[in-house]
Amino acid sequence: MSTLYLLNKPFHMLSQFTDTQGRATLADIIDIPDIYPAGRLDYDSEGLLLLTDDGALAHHISSPDHKQPKTYWVQVEGEPNEEALKALRGGITLNDGPTKQAKVRRISPPHLPERQPPVRYRATVPTSWLELTITEGRNRQVRRMTAHIGHPTLRLIRAAIGSWQLAGLAPGEWRKETLHMPQRPASPTSLHSRKRTTK
Incomplete structure (x- = not known):
């Protein structure tokens, strides 16, 4: 036990x-x-x-x-199109090599307490939320993946590890x-x- x-x-x-x-x-x-x-x-x-x-x-x-899947809620700058999401799903090449395939979908903003300090708001730049599941654990991997497709991460919350x-x-x-x-x-x-x- x-x-x-x-x-x-x-x-x-x-x-x-x-x-x-x-x-x-x-x-x-x-x-x-x-x-x-x-x-x-x-x-x-x-x-x-x-x-x-x-x-x-x-x-x-x-x-x-053991490849425990890790699921993240990711607020990104801008609104990724389907081509950008397809790139994440298929695996992209970072400076330390290609990533494995990921599960990615658009989600509504999750019900979360406001971060302290809050994410910087820019009236001219929209933001959107993604749910991203990966089986790797490279240094700052999710942030590097979204930056690679041109949508920097603004807020990152890990929602699950395996079934936890x-x-x-x-x-x-x-x-x-x-x-x-x-x-x-x-x-x-x-x-x-x-x-x-x-x-």
Whole structure:
């Protein structure tokens, strides 16, 4: 049996518990000893982060070998046309090589708290939202992908990792799940959730 913590990381918070420069860290919102993130989320990105004290589980979640799909809600500058979305779906070539195929669709603006500080508003430049699912985890990959098609990312929220969902967690909130694993990490669909916990 293992324990997993699902946390909604706020904007401008590090995905770690200490920092020598005085920036916000996970220690500001969760006080559980001996846990660490299974994977990372950029300082200027928001959303779902998974934490555990189980090394095997952390590896199962974060290792590229297991190809856990990661779903993001992405606010981009401008309005990508179908050709741009098709390029993302088929894979594009970044400076560190071609990306794998992605799932992409246009979505209505999700119901989210306003970011602090808010995204810069420009009356002459429209914005739009995409839902983008990838199976890779390169550095700032989603931002580089949208920039490549000419639509820079303005706001980025990770909504899901595998079957683990951000739903129900406000920025800075977390909940605890107990995973029953007889020998090796089970797939997310076989997990048993416990009640939500917030600090």
